Amino acid sequence: MIDPRQELIHVNKARALLEKEHMEELMELCKKEFSNYKEIDEFRGLFSQHFNLMKPGNTLTIPRKEKDINLNKIRFGLLNLFTQIEKEAKKDLKVLISYKGEEGEESAVLVKDLGSEIERAGFTVYWDRKPNLSPGSDSYLIKDKFIAECSYLILLLSKKANNSEVVIDEVNKVVARKGSSLHSPIIIPIRVSFLEEEELLNPKFFKWLENLKPFHWLHKGDSKDLFKEVFSILDGREEVIQDLDYWKSLERQMGGLKSSRPSPVAPLEIPKGNVGIDSKYYVIRKGESEFIKKIELPSALLRIRAPRQFGKTSLLNRIIAHANLNDFVVVPIDFQQLSSKRTNDLDALVSDFLKVIAIELDIEEKLKARLDRKSDSGIGLRCKQFLEKDILDNSDKPLLLAMDEVDTLFGTEASSDFFALLRHLHEVGSQKETFKRLKMVLTYATTKGLLIQQNRSPFNVGLERKLLPFTLEEQEDLVKRHALSEIIYEDRVVDFDATFGGYPYLVRMALYLIADKGSDYDFELLMSTAAKATGPFEDHLRHLANLFNGLEEKYVEGFKSLMNGGTLHGRAGYEVYEFLRGIGLIKGDFGESKPACTLYTVFFKKIL
Numbered sequence: 001m002i003d004p005r006q007e008l009i010h011v012n013k014a015r016a017l018l019e020k021e022h023m024e025e026l027m028e029l030c031k032k033e034f035s036n037y038k039e040i041d042e043f044r045g046l047f048s049q050h051f052n053l054m055k056p057g058n059t060l061t062i063p064r065k066e067k068d069i070n071l072n073k074i075r076f077g078l079l080n081l082f083t084q085i086e087k088e089a090k091k092d093l094k095v096l097i098s099y100k101g102e103e104g105e106e107s108a109v110l111v112k113d114l115g116s117e118i119e120r121a122g123f124t125v126y127w128d129r130k131p132n133l134s135p136g137s138d139s140y141l142i143k144d145k146f147i148a149e150c151s152y153l154i155l156l157l158s159k160k161a162n163n164s165e166v167v168i169d170e171v172n173k174v175v176a177r178k179g180s181s182l183h184s185p186i187i188i189p190i191r192v193s194f195l196e197e198e199e200l201l202n203p204k205f206f207k208w209l210e211n212l213k214p215f216h217w218l219h220k221g222d223s224k225d226l227f228k229e230v231f232s233i234l235d236g237r238e239e240v241i242q243d244l245d246y247w248k249s250l251e252r253q254m255g256g257l258k259s260s261r262p263s264p265v266a267p268l269e270i271p272k273g274n275v276g277i278d279s280k281y282y283v284i285r286k287g288e289s290e291f292i293k294k295i296e297l298p299s300a301l302l303r304i305r306a307p308r309q310f311g312k313t314s315l316l317n318r319i320i321a322h323a324n325l326n327d328f329v330v331v332p333i334d335f336q337q338l339s340s341k342r343t344n345d346l347d348a349l350v351s352d353f354l355k356v357i358a359i360e361l362d363i364e365e366k367l368k369a370r371l372d373r374k375s376d377s378g379i380g381l382r383c384k385q386f387l388e389k390d391i392l393d394n395s396d397k398p399l400l401l402a403m404d405e406v407d408t409l410f411g412t413e414a415s416s417d418f419f420a421l422l423r424h425l426h427e428v429g430s431q432k433e434t435f436k437r438l439k440m441v442l443t444y445a446t447t448k449g450l451l452i453q454q455n456r457s458p459f460n461v462g463l464e465r466k467l468l469p470f471t472l473e474e475q476e477d478l479v480k481r482h483a484l485s486e487i488i489y490e491d492r493v494v495d496f497d498a499t500f501g502g503y504p505y506l507v508r509m510a511l512y513l514i515a516d517k518g519s520d521y522d523f524e525l526l527m528s529t530a531a532k533a534t535g536p537f538e539d540h541l542r543h544l545a546n547l548f549n550g551l552e553e554k555y556v557e558g559f560k561s562l563m564n565g566g567t568l569h570g571r572a573g574y575e576v577y578e579f580l581r582g583i584g585l586i587k588g589d590f591g592e593s594k595p596a597c598t599l600y601t602v603f604f605k606k607i608l
Contacts, residue, residue, distance in 0.1 A: 008235055011082045014033075097114060099127070100166065110156065115127040153185055155188065155189045157190065169480055187212065187240070215229055265483075268515055274313040280481060285468070291463070300463075304442070305465070305467070308543075313404055328439070329398070331402065339352065345413075350379045357401070380424070383421060392435065401439070425438060426461060427461075467504075470502035471502065478508070487514065503584060514526060533603070558577075559604065560608055584596060
């Protein structure tokens with residue numbers, strides 16, 4: 001595999017030899033270093049012919065004009081070829097600019113100017129075009145791939161970057177590649193005005209940069225000279241300056257480097273309710289982006305299944321955001337807000353369902369006229385006509401019904417017929433072009449309590465995504481985002497995972513309590529009090545305990561059995577399994593399930 005950095009070095013050497021007309025050396029260089037380019041072959045003959053003509057004692061009389069024409073043909077031909085090689089080499093080189101700043105700050109201006117210049121020069125370059133890039137987003141994943149493949153890391157050492165866990169993580173990933181890849185990455189450090197000489201360098205950076213002397217940038221007037229220096233390295237004309245004493249001399253001057261705890265990636269968020277669209281603490285699970293895009297399919301029906309506080313509504317909101325970006329008409333419907341007194345009557349339930357849609361789209365009069373119209377048709381047909389005649393026929397835009405907490409209806413008298421209606425509306429899309437623009441998303445925790453025939457159920461069609469607990473890697477990532485890596489290090493993350501089982505709410509709340517400077521909890525205190533009835537997770541545990549009130553004894557005994565290492569069997573055991581899995585108390589397949597985390601085992605052994 002050709003190293004594009006070496007290609008640039010060879011091109012620069014070749015151009016220098018060509019300029020000095022050191023043709024014999026140039027021919028040797030071309031033979032040795034550009035053997036991969038077939039175009040060189042046509043110049044080898046010209047080289048030989050030219051040298052033969054120039055040999056002393058050549059009896060042939062060669063007109064000077066012919067010699068010059070021959071030499072110019074070689075010169076211009078090679079220049080064109082070297083330009084082609086340089087262009088291809090630059091395109092193959094990836095340059096990552098790592099920095100931390102806010103829009104409008106001088107460092108943000110610097111990175112934009114520098115990035116644009118590198119891009120114009122033909123290199124493939126990446127920098128955060130939007131400050132505070134959301135972890136887990138598509139752009140974030142692109143950046144992560146870039147980190148794994150970059151040939152150069154330009155590190156802008158500002159005051160914010162010096163204490164940024166994100167920047168530290170980026171540099172760490174690049175440094176980890178040194179010696180393990182074909183083209184070991186090169187770091188180009190630049191001290192910007194926000195990190196003055198007298199300010200201490202973060203110890204984590206020190207171990208990576210102690211042999212490198214950084215460039216300096218104080219203001220925009222320094223940009224021209226800085227860019228010239230940077231391009232001399234990117235082009236392969238110069239190497240990064242080695243200076244073993246630079247950082248160490250600063251260390252001696254300051255009496256030693258002091259460790260400073262990094263800051264979280266964003267202001268801490270109390271983990272209550274759904275996670276905001278722009279949150280830096282939202283975890284995008286594997287395959288989530290692809291699932292969200294499925295809403296664009298004709299007659300799309302997406303289902304999100306997970307226990308309470310697992311992220312169902314947060315994912316639903318991201319589907320809504322994607323739909324809005326694609327110019328959908330979006331109607332959010334929270335079934336917890338519907339009157340429980342009317343959910344046992346199908347006409348009342350469907351009427352309330354349609355009223356939510358009508359209010360959201362400001363077409364209440366049309367709905368009233370549709371429902372008041374004298375007809376022998378049932379509520380289901382009038383629902384279908386309202387969606388078709390009063391909404392879909394009046395717009396070319398897709399209509400998304402984003403339905404949250406639909407399992408609120410499970411067990412009510414009208415639920416089976418209502419969900420059969422949703423199934424019918426979905427299937428009409430295969431018959432009517434208009435209904436292909438009707439999209440639906442349903443969130444629910446379990447199907448326990450829903451008695452409906454398979455061919456009338458919307459819960460076995462479309463695409464379902466079951467939200468799983470956070471993996472160990474996802475928890476480690478969240479630990480970094482909360483700037484707690486020095487507190488919850490590798491061994492502790494394993495204990496952390498065992499205690500909270502990757503349960504999204506528990507993980508985020510635990511990290512928040514440890515990271516919050518106003519909290520009384522450190523890691524040790526949180527872990528020792530987590531399972532107490534009056535501890536930090538009191539509300540969460542009380543809610544789960546209340547779910548057992550009034551239930552048949554088999555559910556209590558089933559969970560006790562699992563806590564003591566037993567298993568569930570038979571049809572009755574499967575009902576217990578469905579219930580416990582639906583509320584998030586257990587994990588694993590039927591017959592192999594166990595409590596989701598030690599937090600639940602310790603707490604429930606005391607009260608059941």
